[in-house]
Amino acid sequence: MSDFIIHVTIMSGLYALLALSLNLQAGLGGLMNFGQIALFACGTYGAAIAFHFDFGAVSGFVLAVLAAALLGWAFASVGRNLQADYWGIVTLALAEVIRIIATNEDWLTGGAQGIGGIPPLYAGLDGQTRQLVILATVLLLVLAAGLFCRHLIGGRYGLSIKIMREEPQLAASLGYDTIALKRQLMAVSSVLAAVSGFLFAHYVSFVGPEQIDSSETFLIWAMIVVGGLGNNAGAIVGAFLLQFTFAFIPFVKDWIGLPSEYVAAGRLLLTGGGLIAFILFRQSGIVPERVGGRRYV
Amino acid sequence: MFQFLVDVLMRACDLMLVAIGMSAVYSLMKFPNIALVQYAATGGILAIVLQKIGAPVAVAIVFAVVLTGLVAVILNEFLFNRMLKIGSSTAMIGSLAVSLVFSAAFLVTVGPNPSRFRLPVSKPIRILDARITEPQLVSFAIVAVALGVFALLYFRTDLGRCMRATSTNEVLADATGINTARMKTIIVLISGVMAALGGVAIALKGEVDIQIGMDLLLPVFASAILGGLGNPFGAVAGALLISLVETVVTTINFGPLMGQVVVFLPVAYASAISFLLLVAALLWRPRGLFVSEVKRV
């Protein structure tokens, strides 16, 4: 059991990084990114391609981070004068384009078959210790990312992003280059997503296009909505909560004794219904954003 | 050539009604309701099931469509209205959760296998160089009539004017004596009916399975946004444009250019190209092709 919990915690941590990244964009910057999974894909495919062409994990990491930052930058550039919803759909579409490329360019990405056999990190350690070390790494990264985001949001830069989010015209009239702000924010938050993807690839050891389906983005969205949009702690809590719920739904199923033809329906019902109930009864998330933040109330 | 037009229309028809519904709901409620695509699936599946248990096709269709409309109203009353109080991204995630519950419901009621209306197989009719079957013509007709009725309602009646007024300024609409809550209910009903009709139109031409809703999501989104969210007839044009591009890029034979007999763009890239078109169109007209609203300071 404890192995299972370690595994779920590692996955939760990876999703927490993704959620933190999305929360920076959507919660702080008002950027309704529905293509988050494409930034994650930069991480997974960065790792996979580096492995495939024998570049080594370090260059894989560099590749992942650079690709994600570049893609984030491009997302922001495309959306320079789009309204939030429009931009959301554009990112969704672009992420889909990236998935289509990953499915079809098999010389680079392995096509629909994906790239398998990516070695785990800390390959020198034995199974049990390795899991623990990976767990520690992920949790440390989540902590560091959380603190970084907190600092970013609480400081002067966060204020300028907030003005950009709420009233772009006003921000521009005060001298803020809103496009540059968006690009910076996207590039920085994309790096978090790429790190998550990179670790995911090495942890799961397989990278394929169905991992970057657009429904994955919705899952990350669900995490930050449950946790409380705009709040870092909320994003982390949301990621852990949802990931643990998903992981433990099979136990609920065993416990109820659900016949196997209803397993899938039960899972969908629990996730969908749970999410609805959560939104309705825990209105603005577990940890709602406070207007004014810590400093100005 | 005529065949080509028929192909374009056929694909556009699949998207149009759902896209109109999405756009119309967006104009009043200010959130893209993902569950709409599931209403389409509900409409189609319900009509088929009703026919299976003995109702004549026409009756089955009417019942299915009305029932779906009512479901849309009820869900709106009990879920989306309350979620919207928290925020539009919350409502959107909520509508995703509702979609999951729909999937679960479909899974236990009709199972994952596709189903179709029991209609006599008809030999295609030849019109010029195109081949069209009778059910396809009926399905065209349904879409055309639905569009016409909606256009009349929206532009020629007081009800339509009130809807548009509510969508631009709810407070002022209230102050003009418009029952804005009822307007919303009506638009939700209409969108549910339109989506269900869209589903029926798809079902008439062939087969539906429970995935159909989620499969429609991206192209419907793209159509609605290309036309300009909140402008229902823009969505029609958007659907036409998307299907036109998809069809054109896949039917152009690049063979002669490259000294070979047949060289086509891989179909897998058709949707990628239509998404890229979407991005390009929005770069040119950030609020969609058919929104002429000026936002001034």
Added chain:
Amino acid sequence: MSDSVLAIEGVAKSFGANQVLANVCFSIRKGEIVGLLGPNGCGKSTLLNLISGVFPADAGTLAFQGENMTGQSMDHIARRGLVRTFQLPSMPRRMTVAELLHGAAARGAGFGSLFRRDASEMAEIDGLLDELALSHVRYLPAASLSGGQKKLLSIALALRASPRMICLDEPTAGVHPNLRHHMVGLLRRINASGITLLIVEHDMHFIRELCSRCVVMDRGAVIADCKPSELTSNEQVVEAYLGNARQKRAMA
């Protein structure tokens, strides 16, 4: 004209077939307080939009402190020191007044300021809030301010952006008369610190008390450029803008 801060030459703007501005020329010297007057819909706000770079002019040139600003973006122009306020200000829903004022100082707020937090500006912000009777709403979300309070806040925001020149679009519309009086004093002091002011306004008392010069527009063209006291004697201005005798009496 070496001391010209803002030079507007032959500026024109149309929206579709609708020509809103045609060949507008005037310039403003450093330290001046200029009133921009004209009937509703004559193009005053549109001119401010061109000056501040909301959209580009169809023709003509705009120069600020000798630098050609034609076609530059709003944020670029603002960073050069030309800041404007809006006629119908819309304010953030999820930021308090105090937060907004902190964030309004764009200089040095870039990515580099990530780890900087200073409280030294507190005093400055407090002073502004006091001056504009906004102290008691400092911790309210900016969007929930009353109409008049938003107008006052937008002046405070412009001041925080370290401007060389401010263009104010109807700063007193919806502001209580006592505060208008107060505002005259504030704007004078701002001006005395070397900031040039261009004010679109309909309150003639305010104009008379504050401005050294008035530019009057009608249907997209400048019809008068004179001292405030000379307005009533200009037939064209009276006809287009001031209207009947009671108004003239009020001006006298």
Added chain:
Amino acid sequence: EAVIGAVLPLSGSSATQGDDQRRGMELALEKINADGGVLGHPLKIITEDSGGRTATALDAAKKLVTVDKIPVVLGEFSSGITIPIAQYLLQQDRVHINIGSSSTQIRSLGKGAFSVIGLDDVSGAFAAQDVFSGGAKNVAVIAPNNAYGQGIANAFAAKFKSLGGAITSTVLYTEGQTTYRRELQQLAAGEPDLYVYTAYGKESATINRESFELGLNDKKWYGLYLTMCTADSDPQYVEGQIGMDLNYIGGNGGDYQKAYEAKYKGGFTSTFNGFAYDGVMLVAAAINKAKSLDPQKIEDAIAEIGKSYEGATGPILLDADGQRSTQPYLRLKIESGKAVATQ
């Protein structure tokens, strides 16, 4: 008490196949337990839903291993999911049985991984030989744009070209569309002698109907796994199609087919139920042979049994990599709505 695990796509885009796999397992379970179970107890299968997602599938696999302490896990359907869970299971020294993926990458998973389904190279090569010897020289291929489709289309093309035939065009379609007219017209543009296609239930229904509507059925259609291709289609549209499929006849395949039809009121939904059935049967036999639930012993037993095992899908011979090396295929033709064997 013997408990084994399965990870299947019971929801998501492959739910049809996943559900059919579940049916096969259920039939196997009924048969095993009616015959006395394994090691004297009824066999139990814990089935988990993968939702068609790697992460969920991995969670499920880890749950089966670490919580339910299961020695053998069967599944999944998509190669993209089968591979990572198999890798995980092998790391944990458990046995993995592939019952539905045919990517050739599966061959290199390593010891402890078995496939009871022939990988794409096997079936693609058979079909190419069959089509070529049928006289067609220029063919067009349409297959889904996923691991299965890409794999089998490549395998088919490689063999067909090596025989001296030509592929006029290969179309990989995106699943879940409402129409495939564009794809079909691309296919027709090369004017092939014959169309080779493979598609899952819903897509094949649409493809068959539309090829009928567009008049593409004036040429011969060859279905790879023909019963899967025609399962959901209206018989009128597919009349006269030929193709290959797995051999259900001979051995205990005929009984299996009857049992399936009796229990689920209709023909096979996909070809995958048979492999799921065989997978479970094989594992049960191995456990009985090993007289133990130790994964290592089960693994050895499977390798041993796999030297000659008669499954519902025909003889299962596992090669040194644990992969099914041969697979008997049938040549089928649709006559008055039924698939009948031809020679």
Added chain:
Amino acid sequence: MIEVTEVRAGYGDGPDILNGISLTAEPGRIVTILGPNGCGKSTLLKCIAGFVRPRAGHIRMSGEAVTDVPTYLKVRNHRVGFVPQTDNVFASMTVAENIMLGGRLMERRDRERRFDTLLGQYPSLASKKNRRASALSGGERQLLSLARALISEPSILLLDEPSAGLSPRMMHDVFEAIADVRRREGPSILMVEQNAFEALHVSDSAYVLSFGSVAIEGAASDLLADPAMRSLYLGGDKH
């Protein structure tokens, strides 16, 4: 006839913005509400119109209790015309559509007649009849909003700063128009204004609010005549 008794109101779970306000506006009279920024004038109008629900107190229109009646019903049953302070037009609709919407509850013939007279009164709107309201200048919006409220010949007129942003000439015309409506149709007019002198000149009575309570009430002429009042509440003695 509008009667407001001891109304308390606020936003969300915030503090009371109105602390027990009472006032009456009789038919055929113009009542002006004055007061510093943020004292609750607009909140009071929104409360009467039904956008903000009173926490205590009563509101009656034409003798009927309407405290908890939703806005649209008030508008229908008591013919309320409302000009909000901000966001006062249907931005994506044309000028003509905006005005017509104001009269949607009237007979078609009446509506068209009124429409033509109103456009006659505001030539600057007439020339922009088919333009989108979102393109209008601030002053033009103000006029449009007024025209939209006036077309239905309301019996209760709530005006939130109708003269804000208007040129001196236009402001004068607008006040004349309001006085004219009062003379001809005799509605109860409740008007919030910052241009106090001009407003008081056409008003019958006035209330001065301060921090959500009535500080002073009286006849408009009395307020204008009292020098102490002028310097304290009306912005100094400049006239």
